Amino acid sequence: xxxxxxxxxxxxxxxxxxxxxxxxxxxxxxxxxxxxxxxxxxxxxxxxxxxxxxxxxxxxxxxxxxxxxxxxxxxxxxxxxxxxxxxxxxxxxxxxxxxxxxxxxxxxxxxxxxxxxxxxxxxxxxxxxxxxxxxxxxxxxxxxxxxxxxxxxxxxxxxxxxxxxxxxxxxxxxxxxxxxxxxxxxxxxxxxx
Numbered sequence: 001x002x003x004x005x006x007x008x009x010x011x012x013x014x015x016x017x018x019x020x021x022x023x024x025x026x027x028x029x030x031x032x033x034x035x036x037x038x039x040x041x042x043x044x045x046x047x048x049x050x051x052x053x054x055x056x057x058x059x060x061x062x063x064x065x066x067x068x069x070x071x072x073x074x075x076x077x078x079x080x081x082x083x084x085x086x087x088x089x090x091x092x093x094x095x096x097x098x099x100x101x102x103x104x105x106x107x108x109x110x111x112x113x114x115x116x117x118x119x120x121x122x123x124x125x126x127x128x129x130x131x132x133x134x135x136x137x138x139x140x141x142x143x144x145x146x147x148x149x150x151x152x153x154x155x156x157x158x159x160x161x162x163x164x165x166x167x168x169x170x171x172x173x174x175x176x177x178x179x180x181x182x183x184x185x186x187x188x189x190x191x192x193x
Contacts, residue, residue, distance in 0.1 A: 025040075025069070026039070026189065027039045029192070030192065031046070035161060036048070038168065038170055045174045047161070048169040049163065049169075050165060051163035051165065059149060062166070065190055066139050066190060070189075072137065072186050074090040076092050078094055078133075079093040086176075090184070094125055097114050098114070099115045099124060100121060101121045102120050102150040102151055106119040110144035130169065134153045137154060137168070151167075154175075154188060156169060168190070
């Protein structure tokens, strides 16, 4: 079977030309060349997923990216590195005290918290660049179920597309283009097919 080529990624002009953003979903799936791609209205870009691949049975700390259709809830960005991204999603400037609780049994499990925080958590203000922009995927949040996974984000990939802890990651340039197209009605579909 011949490998499928990646089509050009989304351009700024696409945001105004022929895109039906009200019905647009982002789809993450395996790529014939190996690895994974994120597709949006006929365009595709390489992406990274969790270190154990895609899973239909997500558990805290398993390294898998959950299969399913997840709303894009809101986003965060580093104001010391960039202006607020252009998007219809709600966006907030990160602060060094921002964290995300990943401790099953804690009342704030899979929710944002302020640091210092007594239970296990992720720091959102990181020394590397992968959380310079974060979009919260609506996985296990309505309401959260203990142990089913937390802090599942669309965030910035490393240059080598190395695996994430369970999130989906794309390069910063592609993230900014996607943000210009998405809004609260957009979903990300993670599919093994």
